[in-house]
Amino acid sequence: MSKKVSKKDLSPETRAIINSQVTRRGFLTGAGGIGVASFLGLSMAELNAASTSGSVRWANWGYYIDFDEKSSKYPTLEAFTKKTGIKVTYQEAIDDNDTFSAKVSPQLKLKKDIGYDLVTPTEWMAARWIASGFTKKFDVANIPNKKNVIDLLANRPLDPKREQTLPYAGIIAGVAWNKKKTPAGFKTMDQVFDKKYKGKRQILVLSEMRDTIGLIMMWQGVDIGGKFTEAQFMNAVNKFDQLIKDGYIGQIKGQSYAQDLQSGNVSHVIGWSGDIAQLNLQVGSDQFGFAVPESGGTFSSDNFLIPSTAKNQANAEKLINYYYDPVVAAKLSAYINYVCPVKGAQEEMAKFNLKQSKNPLIFPTADTFKKLQVFRGLTPSEQLKFSTAFQKVSGNG
Amino acid sequence: MVALAKKVDINNSIASLKQKVAMPYLLLLPGMLWLIVFFLSPILTLVSTSTKEPGLGFGEFIQTYRWANYTDALVNLQEQFIRSFVYALIATAIALAIAYPLAYAIAFKSGKWKNVLLVLVVAPFFCSFLLRTIAWRQILAQDGIVFKSLVTLHLISPDTRLTSSAFAVITGLAYNFLPFMTLPLYASLERIDPRTLEASGDLYANGIVTFRKVTVPLSMPGVVAGTLLTFIPAAGDFVNAQILGNPSTTMIGNVINAQYLQTANYPLAATLSFLLMLMILALVLVYIRKSGTEELV
Incomplete structure (x- = not known):
């Protein structure tokens, strides 16, 4: 990422971000971890006590938890161990939903331990795990904080009563732009793909099918959370194809899109909320705008779930319960900058960072939520067919 | 006595001849093993994967010997x-x-x-x-x-x-x-x-x-x-x-x-x-x- 401002001009949080150079769907952050440093400094005796009370093995995405650079420790996890005596083996093992699941599924099928008691795949993949019988139902008694899950995510088709999954963090996809290039910003998809951008290849979209095609489908008036048909999906893919052929779309990218937005290579992007929050923090001003188009934006979440082969189910449940404590959730969200799925965390965050607690990208307002839809679960054959079609149009298949 | 010595000599030379014949193969062995493990077997796995068809589960592929995969890909x-x-x-x-x-x-x-x-x-x-x-x-x-x-x-x-x-x-x-x-x-x-x-x-x-x-x-x-x-x-x-x-x-x-x-x-x-x-x-x-x-x- 280019650094146009001198590091000295930046706030301590921003410097921490730059120094940490972290990335998970964009560069997540080093910010907000400040204030939890007091949790560090566990004594050896405490650690030993912890190891006697059992353990839990958690596979999560890279750079997706609060991290203290100086001690190379995860403050909220350290605090959990201190509180419960449960030792956490935290591994950044998930790089991609498909590859991770393909790797562990043979063992799951054979009912052999996959080495994790807790995993956090994205919702659509979590749905596939449930459908394949790869999950364990929660023992609700261990997760009293389950009641804190926000309403939007409390009742999802993949798991209507939240008996085996709970969201870890939420991700909004919408349109983001550089205010220097487009001071007025974008309110609708018609503005995003206005005729004046034809042939300019100035727009960048996400390589995540559910977000890019999801936004186009919503633009076409399709309810992506409902029972849309294959024809409706393909209709959006055709529209996408046309947008590429007409030279609207310059590139289709994963997390590195934010650099293009920053360097001025593109005028606007279909991107993720957390990244834009980070980008603004990084440049130290509100240079980048983010909006959910009027036709709607996509919302997805990464979900805690316990694999059917887990050896430490109760400990995994205690860990989930811990992250559903609003105080802990506030600390985590202040660091990772993605949508917090826990009720009451906003009030808790206000106590140590009032400004961030008002960030609508971490705590979206009711109006924003109204416009968000989660892409419905696909059957395995739909998944293969749709993703093949998407790759084909993207020039990759 | 002399004849015995000669016989031993012949036996020795046969053994050394055998050794001479075997030597190049022995010397080749590490290289061949390397090629088998890191070249031949991956290639065979690749070819075997290429004739499978995707199943519906995670990373599940069914071997159907579908050579049409090749013509499909080319087209x-x-x-x-x-x-x-x-x-x-x-x-x-x-x-x-x-x-x-x-x-x-x-x-x-x-x-x-x-x-x-x-x-x-x-x-x-x-x-x-x-x-x-x-x-x-x-x-x-x-x-x-x-x-x-x-x-x-x-x-x-x-x-x-x-x-x-x-x-x-x-x-x-x-x-x-x-x-x-x-x-x-x-x-x-x-x-x-x-x-x-x-x-x-x-x-x-x-x-x-x-x-x-x-x-x-x-x-x-x-x-x-x-x-x-x-x-x-x-x-x-x-x-x-x-x-x-x-x-x-x-x-x-x-x-x-x-x-x-x-x-x-x-x-x-x-x-x-x-x-x-x-x-x-x-x-x-x-x-x-x-x-x-x-x-x-």
């Missing part, structure tokens, strides 16, 4: 195959055009700067391949010096874009593989005996004729090696097309990458990988035959 992805070879060919030609004078200058005209120049040719390797490619995006960007200069010179209109284009992809390929072209060329040019050039002059050939009739033929092994070392990786590359291209400039490497990691359609990815290998192998064989150079540096 559906001919565009990307052709594009890969065309881009690689153009990039190789550009790299040759840049590297030949460069290698010639280093070999014959650089004097005491020879080592410094050689280090400079290799210097880009000290920086990551990815970083160098991403740097090209900045170099060719709208607010970059190349774009602005070209616009000022009225060579391109301000509305064109240099990034996200076939131009950028080919430029990136030619740049990234330039050292692979330069070094073999330098090696074969450097080996040319200056006396052959003098002899050519003594026979009343001027500089151009000497270059055409003596230098070029003698540097052919370097040209063949350099073009192969550039063309082969360029044809299978996906980084340049991914970073510098747009959805209409994807190469076969991008398809393989996406099929493995995004769609998780391993059979198609395996089919494409195997096809790409076969095609490159065929092209290389024809090329070496035609150029008549058996001595590849």
Whole structure:
């Protein structure tokens, strides 16, 4: 990422971000971890006590938890161990939903331990795990904080009563732009793909099918959370194809899109909320705008779930319960900058960072939520067919 | 007593003969094992994966010996195959055009700067391949010096874009593989005996004729090696097309990458990988035959 401002001009949080150079769907952050440093400094005796009370093995995405650079420790996890005596083996093992699941599924099928008691795949993949019988139902008694899950995510088709999954963090996809290039910003998809951008290849979209095609489908008036048909999906893919052929779309990218937005290579992007929050923090001003188009934006979440082969189910449940404590959730969200799925965390965050607690990208307002839809679960054959079609149009298949 | 001694002697020599016969095989063993474990078995796995069909579960593929995967891939992805070879060919030609004078200058005209120049040719390797490619995006960007200069010179209109284009992809390929072209060329040019050039002059050939009739033929092994070392990786590359291209400039490497990691359609990815290998192998064989150079540096 280019650094146009001198590091000295930046706030301590921003410097921490730059120094940490972290990335998970964009560069997540080093910010907000400040204030939890007091949790560090566990004594050896405490650690030993912890190891006697059992353990839990958690596979999560890279750079997706609060991290203290100086001690190379995860403050909220350290605090959990201190509180419960449960030792956490935290591994950044998930790089991609498909590859991770393909790797562990043979063992799951054979009912052999996959080495994790807790995993956090994205919702659509979590749905596939449930459908394949790869999950364990929660023992609700261990997760009293389950009641804190926000309403939007409390009742999802993949798991209507939240008996085996709970969201870890939420991700909004919408349109983001550089205010220097487009001071007025974008309110609708018609503005995003206005005729004046034809042939300019100035727009960048996400390589995540559910977000890019999801936004186009919503633009076409399709309810992506409902029972849309294959024809409706393909209709959006055709529209996408046309947008590429007409030279609207310059590139289709994963997390590195934010650099293009920053360097001025593109005028606007279909991107993720957390990244834009980070980008603004990084440049130290509100240079980048983010909006959910009027036709709607996509919302997805990464979900805690316990694999059917887990050896430490109760400990995994205690860990989930811990992250559903609003105080802990506030600390985590202040660091990772993605949508917090826990009720009451906003009030808790206000106590140590009032400004961030008002960030609508971490705590979206009711109006924003109204416009968000989660892409419905696909059957395995739909998944293969749709993703093949998407790759084909993207020039990759 | 003597006869016994002779018999022992014969036995000894038979044993040593056996040893002599077995020795080469023993010496070959580590290499063969290496090839079996790290070349043959992966290739067989690749071929076996390529005839499977995707099942409905996670990473589940059913072996159906569907050889039609190959024809399907060729029909559906001919565009990307052709594009890969065309881009690689153009990039190789550009790299040759840049590297030949460069290698010639280093070999014959650089004097005491020879080592410094050689280090400079290799210097880009000290920086990551990815970083160098991403740097090209900045170099060719709208607010970059190349774009602005070209616009000022009225060579391109301000509305064109240099990034996200076939131009950028080919430029990136030619740049990234330039050292692979330069070094073999330098090696074969450097080996040319200056006396052959003098002899050519003594026979009343001027500089151009000497270059055409003596230098070029003698540097052919370097040209063949350099073009192969550039063309082969360029044809299978996906980084340049991914970073510098747009959805209409994807190469076969991008398809393989996406099929493995995004769609998780391993059979198609395996089919494409195997096809790409076969095609490159065929092209290389024809090329070496035609150029008549058996001595590849």
